[in-house]
Amino acid sequence: MHENFNKYLRDNWGMTDVQVAQLTPFIKSKQVYKGDFLLREGEVSTLTFFVEKGLLRLYGLNEDGKENILQFASENGLVSDRGSVYFNEPSHYCIDAIEESTVISIDNAFIDTVSGLSPDFRKKNDRLLHNHVRHLNRRIALLLGATAERRYLEFIKLYPDVMLRVPQWMVASYLGITPESLSRVRRELAQKNFKP
């Protein structure tokens, strides 16, 4: 049960095996099917989702209904709309399942329980938050100034298996390029690297 989440609690939130066992009754896991929503635009959500198994995405819709993917979350990833969770705002985004997934829902009460059990938690979580902000800055810089190829090469470092799990247009949407540009980048890489 929740092998990945238990490992995450130990490795990233500094919990001991005993503390993980104490937390087990408070872990809320659920199964979602491909296409199921965990958050819809306009809803206020108090939950952060940990992906035990499967693949989720966080995305916004622009005025003509086009989806802009902000984040993928596969195994061991966390995803939420922080505006909603921490500022009580109606969400600007949606979260849905790209694959059948097992997700753990984390609410404030759970976070309070964790921080009560582990004195290290707040410090560790701060570091994770700073890392997330660092990543977001990097992403903004890539979106503002990098070539399509550079964006793609960074993407496959971050998400090595996502190209094989989602349609190409979703990757293009995440990268802020057209599907045609993504095809071109991949074709050019193959021309360079394919040695039959």
Place this chain on the structure above:
Amino acid sequence: MKTKTVELVASPRAPHFVGDGFRVHNFIPSGFRLDMQRMSPFILLDYNSTYTFPPSDTPKGVGVHPHKGFETVTIAYKGKVAHHDSSGGGGVISEGDVQWMTAAKGVLHKEYHEAEWSKKGGEFQMVQLWVNLPAKDKQSNPKYQAIKYADVNRYELQNGAGNIEVIAGEYKGTNGSASTFTPLHMFNAKLNKGGKADFRFPANYNTALLVLEGHIWVNGKEEVPTDHLALMANDGESFEVEATDNAVVLVLSGEPIDEPIAAQGPFVMNTREELAEAFNEFNTGKFGYLED
């Protein structure tokens, strides 16, 4: 010589679609006691039991995807599949044909119902197997062995019992035309009602029988109905199959590859590091490029 007994008879699991063109029951690796190690070197068996596809102007199938570290064997029983790959290869697998594709160091390919067949639709029945490669051969060059039905070698059983089509390995002096990297046997046993055939494989060879048509008894004791798979125990060498009505049975037997398996998606390697490298090779175009 000891009798090889039936370890279990597996019912077909609920079918799922691979792409939109293959409606398959997975027996290996998700079947009970049928994981990749148990049936090594046969690490995947997807069985598209007879299913009628309606006519479609757009051929159904599976879009571009990679494979690395093993071989895929596609056996067409009903229907036709067209395939293309990133080195410019391609072809059509028609009824009775076998396509043995060595993905080895990596290929990109796609497989669809053949365009003319798709327009008419009809009954479709197919098996796809993944045959693992030993570590020393995982980086070898990709290749195809296209075996046309007319070229499959046959052994005629006595008394009109039927015949054994030998795809790979050997049955009573008749050799299959497919070459393999490790010792294995792959036959289609086509038995007439009441027909019997006996088989002999080393006890340690992992062995299974998939019943595609008809109904069989194994060693006169275990009944295996249509669309079921009999996993044979590693307790002996020889066994007998008797058909209670006209039957088609895919017989698989192979020497296990005694190496660790690290598998994710379409890659089967020996270590997690090699798997990560396989994803990187796919992402950076090292398997080539193919338009969807």
